[in-house]
Amino acid sequence: MYWEIDFNSDEALYTQLCNQIIFAIAAEQFREGDTLPSVRQMADDIGINMHTVNKAYNVLRQEGFVKVDRRKGAVIAIDIDKLNALAETRHELEIIVARASCRNLSREELHRMIDEIYLQYGGE
Amino acid sequence: MYWEIDFNSDEALYTQLCNQIIFAIAAEQFREGDTLPSVRQMADDIGINMHTVNKAYNVLRQEGFVKVDRRKGAVIAIDIDKLNALAETRHELEIIVARASCRNLSREELHRMIDEIYLQYGGE
DNA sequence: GCTTCTGTTATATTATATGTATAACAGAAG
DNA sequence: CTTCTGTTATACATATAATATAACAGAAGC
Numbered sequence: 001m002y003w004e005i006d007f008n009s010d011e012a013l014y015t016q017l018c019n020q021i022i023f024a025i026a027a028e029q030f031r032e033g034d035t036l037p038s039v040r041q042m043a044d045d046i047g048i049n050m051h052t053v054n055k056a057y058n059v060l061r062q063e064g065f066v067k068v069d070r071r072k073g074a075v076i077a078i079d080i081d082k083l084n085a086l087a088e089t090r091h092e093l094e095i096i097v098a099r100a101s102c103r104n105l106s107r108e109e110l111h112r113m114i115d116e117i118y119l120q121y122g123g124e
Numbered sequence: 125m126y127w128e129i130d131f132n133s134d135e136a137l138y139t140q141l142c143n144q145i146i147f148a149i150a151a152e153q154f155r156e157g158d159t160l161p162s163v164r165q166m167a168d169d170i171g172i173n174m175h176t177v178n179k180a181y182n183v184l185r186q187e188g189f190v191k192v193d194r195r196k197g198a199v200i201a202i203d204i205d206k207l208n209a210l211a212e213t214r215h216e217l218e219i220i221v222a223r224a225s226c227r228n229l230s231r232e233e234l235h236r237m238i239d240e241i242y243l244q245y246g247g248e
Numbered sequence: 249g250c251t252t253c254t255g256t257t258a259t260a261t262t263a264t265a266t267g268t269a270t271a272a273c274a275g276a277a278g
Numbered sequence: 279c280t281t282c283t284g285t286t287a288t289a290c291a292t293a294t295a296a297t298a299t300a301a302c303a304g305a306a307g308c
Contacts, residue, residue, distance in 0.1 A: 012266065019219055026222040038283065049268050054284080065226065070284050071276050078226055085227040089220060090237055095143050096216050097241040098150040102189065102202055103209040107242045111235055113214055117221040118231045136295060162254065173297050178255080194255050195305050 001029065001037075003046055013048055017056040022065060025076060026121045036066065036074040125153065125161075129170055137172055141180040146189060149200060150245045160190065160198040 003020050005013060024030050036042065039057060043050040057074045060066045064079030100110060127144050129137060148154050160166065163181060167174040181198045184190045188203030224234060 014266085019222070022222045022226060023218075026225040040283090051269090052267060055266090057284090068284070070274085071282095073283065080227050082227070082229075085224070085229060086233070086237075089224050089229060089234070090241075092216075092220050093234070093237050094147075094241055096213060096220070097238060098143070098146045098245070100209070100213050101150040101242065101245045102146060103204050103206070105206075105209060105213060107238065109210070110213070110217070110238050113210075113217050114221060114231065114234050114238070117214075117218055118225065121222070121225045138295080164254090175298090176296060179295085181255090192255070194303085195253095197254065 003042075005046055005048070014052050014056040014059065017042075017046070017053065018059050018063075021056070021060060025065065025078070028121070030076050032076055032078065034076045035072055036076070038073050127166075127170055129172070138176050138180040138183065141166075141170070141177065142183050142187075145180070145184060149189065149202070152245070154200050156200055156202065158200045159196055160200070162197050 039053040042053045066074045067077040068074050163177040166177045190198045191201040
């Protein structure tokens with residue numbers, strides 16, 4: 001599995017790693033019960049520090065994407081709190097939609113983008 | 125004008141202020157040519173430091189939402205680089221959609237949210 | 249001219265976040 | 279008994295965030 005980490009980005013490394021893993025889960029390259037590489041292995045693969053990976057895994061745990069097992073490592077396990085998920089998503093969307101609206105992006109253009117992105121994810 | 129700043133949030137104060145101002149522009153509470161309160165006035169109103177407001181204004185300038193004039197202060201002036209706006213919006217949406225997809229939020233639910241948010245902004 | 253308002257710049261301090269580096273620990277697996 | 283987990287601790291360097299004073303230059307109003 002290849003991880004796209006941009007060392008020149010202003011996004012924190014652990015944040016980038018979190019996003020990459022979430023992308024992979026959404027694309028079903030990982031499924032419920034699959035284990036992520038160990039923190040040391042992942043750190044070696046990417047060329048970053050073990051603790052940076054550990055932080056990413058713990059953020060993912062806190063956000064309900066994985067469960068961390070001392071024996072097996074980080075296991076994909078989506079904890080769906082739908083109400084919470086809706087509220088969080090809405091808050092993030094509000095910021096994006098406001099910016100888009102200021103820049104004359106239409107509702108339809110956003111809809112189209114979402115459809116395009118969703119197509120990559122098992123699509124219905 | 126009332127600004128909703130959460131001092132307990134983990135979002136930086138200047139980031140919150142930027143978002144609030146963008147919300148206001150999208151809701152047309154500010155229009156092209158309107159001036160924002162001076163950095164000192166705004167800082168006083170909110171109860172934060174002048175430099176924090178100054179940083180917010182400069183971020184908004186860099187992102188193309190205002191022009192800062194030494195005489196008049198910060199003036200709303202949307203600089204629309206549509207290609208750039210599309211690319212940025214897409215990148216931000218990709219992260220949100222991946223998370224939403226992992227949590228079984230449907231495409232339709234996202235569409236609905238976007239429509240609801242857009243309704244607040246001058247409607248169609 | 250003088251005062252007052254702009255944003256701007258400079259410097260300093262404090263706190264927090266980020267990332268790396270070593271090292272050691274306890275528990276499970278082989 | 280060795281090797282693999284995640285975990286914890288400590289230390290260090292750097293960057294970011296936020297505040298605090300202070301001063302400056304330009305424009306506006308009187």
